[in-house]
Amino acid sequence: MESLQPQWEPTRDDVRNARITDFASWVEREYSVSVPDYHSLWRWSVEHLDDFWRSVWDYFGLRSATPVGEVLAKDRMPGAVWFPGVRLNYVDRVLRNERSDRPAIVYSGETASEDVTMSWAELRRQAGALAATLRANGVGPGDRVVGYLPNIPETVVAFLATASLGAIWAACGQDYSAPAALDRLGQLEPSVLITADGYRFGGKQHDRSDAIAELRAGMPSLTTTVLVRRLGADAGSESGEPEGVVSWAAATAGEAPLEPVDVDFDHPLWVVFSSGTTGLPKGIVHGHGGVLLEHLKSVALQMDIGPEDTFFWYTSPSWMMWNFQIAGLLVGATIVCFDGNPGYPDVDSLWALTARHRATVLGTSPGYVLACAKAGVVPRRDHDLSALRTVGITGSTLPASSSLWIAENVGVPVASITGGTDVVSAFIGGARTVPVWPGELSAPFLGVALEAYDEGGVPIRGDVGELVITKPMPSMPIRFWNDPDGKRYHDAYFDDFPGVWRHGDWITITERGSVLMHGRSDSTLNRNGIRMGSADIYQAVERLPEIAEALVIGAEQPDGGYWMPLFVVLADGAVLDGALEDRIKSTIREQASPRHVPDEIIAAPGVPHTRTGKKLEVPIKRMFQGADADRILDRSAIDDPELIDWYLQQRR
Numbered sequence: 001m002e003s004l005q006p007q008w009e010p011t012r013d014d015v016r017n018a019r020i021t022d023f024a025s026w027v028e029r030e031y032s033v034s035v036p037d038y039h040s041l042w043r044w045s046v047e048h049l050d051d052f053w054r055s056v057w058d059y060f061g062l063r064s065a066t067p068v069g070e071v072l073a074k075d076r077m078p079g080a081v082w083f084p085g086v087r088l089n090y091v092d093r094v095l096r097n098e099r100s101d102r103p104a105i106v107y108s109g110e111t112a113s114e115d116v117t118m119s120w121a122e123l124r125r126q127a128g129a130l131a132a133t134l135r136a137n138g139v140g141p142g143d144r145v146v147g148y149l150p151n152i153p154e155t156v157v158a159f160l161a162t163a164s165l166g167a168i169w170a171a172c173g174q175d176y177s178a179p180a181a182l183d184r185l186g187q188l189e190p191s192v193l194i195t196a197d198g199y200r201f202g203g204k205q206h207d208r209s210d211a212i213a214e215l216r217a218g219m220p221s222l223t224t225t226v227l228v229r230r231l232g233a234d235a236g237s238e239s240g241e242p243e244g245v246v247s248w249a250a251a252t253a254g255e256a257p258l259e260p261v262d263v264d265f266d267h268p269l270w271v272v273f274s275s276g277t278t279g280l281p282k283g284i285v286h287g288h289g290g291v292l293l294e295h296l297k298s299v300a301l302q303m304d305i306g307p308e309d310t311f312f313w314y315t316s317p318s319w320m321m322w323n324f325q326i327a328g329l330l331v332g333a334t335i336v337c338f339d340g341n342p343g344y345p346d347v348d349s350l351w352a353l354t355a356r357h358r359a360t361v362l363g364t365s366p367g368y369v370l371a372c373a374k375a376g377v378v379p380r381r382d383h384d385l386s387a388l389r390t391v392g393i394t395g396s397t398l399p400a401s402s403s404l405w406i407a408e409n410v411g412v413p414v415a416s417i418t419g420g421t422d423v424v425s426a427f428i429g430g431a432r433t434v435p436v437w438p439g440e441l442s443a444p445f446l447g448v449a450l451e452a453y454d455e456g457g458v459p460i461r462g463d464v465g466e467l468v469i470t471k472p473m474p475s476m477p478i479r480f481w482n483d484p485d486g487k488r489y490h491d492a493y494f495d496d497f498p499g500v501w502r503h504g505d506w507i508t509i510t511e512r513g514s515v516l517m518h519g520r521s522d523s524t525l526n527r528n529g530i531r532m533g534s535a536d537i538y539q540a541v542e543r544l545p546e547i548a549e550a551l552v553i554g555a556e557q558p559d560g561g562y563w564m565p566l567f568v569v570l571a572d573g574a575v576l577d578g579a580l581e582d583r584i585k586s587t588i589r590e591q592a593s594p595r596h597v598p599d600e601i602i603a604a605p606g607v608p609h610t611r612t613g614k615k616l617e618v619p620i621k622r623m624f625q626g627a628d629a630d631r632i633l634d635r636s637a638i639d640d641p642e643l644i645d646w647y648l649q650q651r652r
Contacts, residue, residue, distance in 0.1 A: 006435035007404055008413040018432035020301045027055055038434045038443060039513050046449040049075070049471055053082070053293060053447065060296050064088050065262040072472065077499055078489055080472035082265060083289055089260035090269055090288045091127075091164040093296075097307070097332035098124060104329060105153045106310070106357050109200060110340035110349070115356070118153045123160070128258035130161035130226075133251040134192060137224045141166030141263060144190040144271075147317060148181055148208070148215060150174055150199040150339040154228045154248060155317055156326060158194045163269055163288070164260040170271040170283070173318035174199045174206070175593040178214035180536050184273045184281050187481055189221040196228040201594075202341045205231050216244075226251045265289030266478045272320050272421050280535075282488065283481030286424055290474035294425045295327035302445055303390065303415060304432040305361055307332030313363030313392065314342050314350060320421040321363065321394065347371055351379035351410075354388060363392035367527065369402045370560045373409075380411045390415050394426070395526055397517040399560040400439030416441045418505065418517055422493070423475045427467065427503070428515045440514040447473060452509045457497050464508050464518055469501040476501070525554040525596075527562055532596055534617060537566065540591035541584055546574035551607045551615055552598060555624040563624075563652075566598035569606055576603040602650065608643040624651055 015021055024035050027044070031051055035041040045052040050071040057068065065087040074081035103117040118126075139145060145162040149155045149171060162169040170188055172181045174196065185193075193215060198207045216225060227241060228248040241247055266287035274282040299305045311328035312335070315321040328335040336357055342350040342364070351372075354362045372379070379385060391406055393416040403414050413436050419426035427450055430442040444450040452465030459465075480489045496502045506518035525532040534552045541550045549569040557563055568584070570576060581601050588596050608616045619633050629648055635641040 004437055004440075007407045007438050008436040010433050010435065015433045019304050019306060020431055020433055023055075023059055023301055026059055030055065030058070038431050042444055042446055042513075045446040046471060049447065053474060056293055056297050056447075057083075060300070062088070062292070062296075063092065075472065077472050077476070077501055078486060078494060080476065082472075082474050084265070086265040086289060087262040088265065088289060088292070089164065089166070089262055090292050091160050091258070091260040093292060094160060094329045095124065095258065095260070097329065099307070099332065102307075103334050105156060106334060106336045107153050108336060108338045108340075108353055108357065110203065110344055112356060116153075123153075123157065124258050125255060126157045126252045127160040127164065128256045129252040129254055130157060131164050131258060132254075132256035133226070133246070134161060134165060134167065137192060139165055139167050139192060141261060141267070143167045143192075144188040145169055145192040145194065146185040146188060146190040147171035148174060148176075148185070148193065148195040148212065149228070149317055150196060150230070151316055151322060151337050152196070152228070152230070152339055153337055154194075154196070155322075156329075156335075156337065157252070158226075159270070159326065161258075164258055166261040166263045166267060168268045168271060168285075170273070171317040171322070172273075173316040173593075174208050174211070175201070175316070175595065176318060177591045177593065178211040178218070179539070180592050181211070181215060182218045183536075184283070185215070186219050187280070187283050188271060190219060191221060192224045192226065193219065193222055194226045194228070196230050198231040199339055200230075201339075202344045207231060263288055268478065270323065271481055272323065272424060273318075274421060282492065284421060284424075284477045285479050285481055286475055287478045290476070290478070291323075291424060292330070294423070294473065294475035295324065296330055297446060298324070298425050298429075299327045299333075300331050302426070302429055302431055303361060303392065305331055305333050309333040309360040309389075310336060310358055310387070311361050312336035312338070312354060312357065312359040313361075314338060314365070314368070315363070320424045323424050325363070342368055343371060347375045348377045348379060348382065351377070351383045351385070354379075355383035355385055358387040360387050360389045361392060362388060362390070363394065365395040366393060366398045366402055366560045367395070367562055369393070369398065369406060373402060373405045378409050380409060385410065385412075388412050390430075392417060394418060397556055397560070398439065399558065402560045403436070403438045418515075420503065422477065422503070423473055425473075425475050427469065428507075437512075437514055440510070440516055443513050444515070450509070450515075452507050453497060453500075453502075457500070461509050461511060464506050466496070467503045467505040467507045468497060469503065525552065525564060527554060527564055527595055532593075536592040537588055537596050537598075540587050540596075541566070541568065544583065544587060546571050546580055547584070549607045551604070551617065551620065553617060553621040553624060555621055563600075564598050565600045565602055565650075567602050567604040567607065567647075569604055576601065604643075605646055606640055606643050608641075608647070609639045620647055623648060626651075 024041050054071050073084045098120040104120040104123040105118040107116045159169045195212050225245045227245050268285045269288045271283045311333045313325045398416050406414050415430035417426040417429035427448050428441040434442040449471035451459045451468050453468045454460050493501045508516040537552050547568050548571045551567040554564045585597050623629050
């Protein structure tokens with residue numbers, strides 16, 4: 001491992017011009033410390049958390065309506081208290097970047113004819129008008145506004161309008177079925193739903209009128225629905241819309257100032273949802289101040305994105321990377337919203353979009369990279385990628401072969417990151433001043449006290465351990481929704497190592513400080529960069545009369561691929577023929593989403609459980625990744641131990 005050579009190393013110009021270099025010089029002057037390289041800066045950042053996060057606040061010139069006193073008032077997990085008494089609003093920072101020489105948002109569909117731009121002035125105008133509409137409908141601090149929307153500029157406007165009022169935002173992409181969306185958004189008892197009549201994917205239009213009607217019926221707390229017409233002409237006014245529905249054109253008409261309301265540092269900004277692996281998705285609540293600090297650090301310092309950049313990450317409003325991409329607006333960058341299939345009409349369409357919009361930072365997934373490699377795509381030959389500076393990767397592990405493919409066929413450094421919905425940011429990734437090694441993440445992010453723990457909670461190097469964070473981060477959840485005593489929050493991260501955040505990933509920290517990822521240590525499904533829950537699949541499939549029970553796993557493959565088989569236990573007399581397979585797939589597609597459709601459906605003699613009835617998703621997944629069953633399973637604790645041998649025979 002230590003003989004591996006970097007696939008990219010920063011030049012002197014890279015180091016000199018990087019924003020993080022300027023930040024390090026500023027820290028040295030302000031704090032009289034020596035931080036000559038990235039790893040020394042990282043060590044200082046985690047050993048002096050108060051000074052580091054104060055330095056982020058001061059360096060970026062953040063503003064509070066009240067005096068700034070303590071930084072980390074309560075240094076504990078869970079329950080850390082950051083910047084008590086500070087009052088601010090995330091949206092204020094966005095508005096400070098308004099400019100006239102570059103657009104705020106570029107929207108792209110699957111064809112160039114759909115491309116539109118939104119200026120900073122129009123972004124402010126629409127958000128101000130929508131905020132006034134929301135306010136007129138009774139929305140204020142703490143109220144919930146939810147979106148059932150594609151990745152379009154209106155989604156960004158809706159979030160900014162909501163957050164400016166101190167209301168709480170949450171969203172779900174329209175590829176989710178109405179029941180799956182209700183499982184998430186319905187928990188919040190929202191007063192306003194902002195939605196679109198449909199979305200486009202793979203050259204087809206997907207009308208969501210029926211799903212919207214089901215959502216409205218399933219959320220009795222709603223007082224208002226705002227409808228974006230994308231598949232037909234916008235009505236332009238409330239006339240012509242169903243009762244209780246306001247057209248987007250009417251909701252954003254006219255002029256109204258966008259005046260962000262000052263809120264407490266930890267006032268809820270948004271709720272993002274977990275995958276729902278073991279039941280209803282967890283609503284993870286993040287605060288204005290913590291997100292603002294974390295995203296400025298991550299976008300400006302780690303990813304080196306600034307006001308001359310165009311930031312394009314292929315994502316969906318269901319995924320935290322949508323929230324992360326919005327942070328481009330915090331530094332004055334242009335962000336790209338894309339609603340469509342990255343592989344349509346051609347597998348290299350994402351590279352064509354990158355060239356068309358002169359994107360400087362592109363984010364995608366290992367699955368997409370592998371598909372391009374298998375198709376023989378050469379992006380640097382076929383597209384003008386002269387503006388592109390970095391390819392970001394997240395969602396699952398990028399193997400060395402795919403990393404080297406990017407180096408050879410795209411010609412820019414890779415910035416693989418890993419983190420999660422839980423902190424709506426990354427724990428580990430790259431920096432413009434750190435080399436890139438094939439198949440590795442370059443370094444822990446600043447302010448992230450990363451360790452790999454063995455089973456006894458002892459930090460280890462050079463061996464596989466649990467990814468843990470030993471000190472608080474400002475963007476850790478302020479709470480879970482509907483978790484008044486904090487028990488679900490505590491149990492999610494702090495059960496195994498009290499006072500230490502266990503994230504659920506297997507990692508190896510190398511002696512040079514880079515990190516190898518080995519996949520999830522829990523059962524979350526993660527296909528093409530979108531994390532999903534098995535519960536959504538079970539709820540759909542197990543309703544079918546032919547299916548007695550089901551088990552789904554997602555196993556990362558050595559070549560970077562991802563195999564997601566669905567094992568089904570058939571009811572008496574049922575046969576897994578082509579017709580039943582089609583029914584299963586269509587049911588999952590309709591009741592969960594197209595992304596949830598498995599790669600293969602396999603008839604199984606049974607599903608193994610613990611003695612308390614829990615499906616053995618994690619052990620079966622680990623078996624399919626090559627683990628020794630007898631080392632990860634206690635057969636005496638399984639309700640039907642002989643089933644393990646059958647699953648072992650299915651491994652490839």
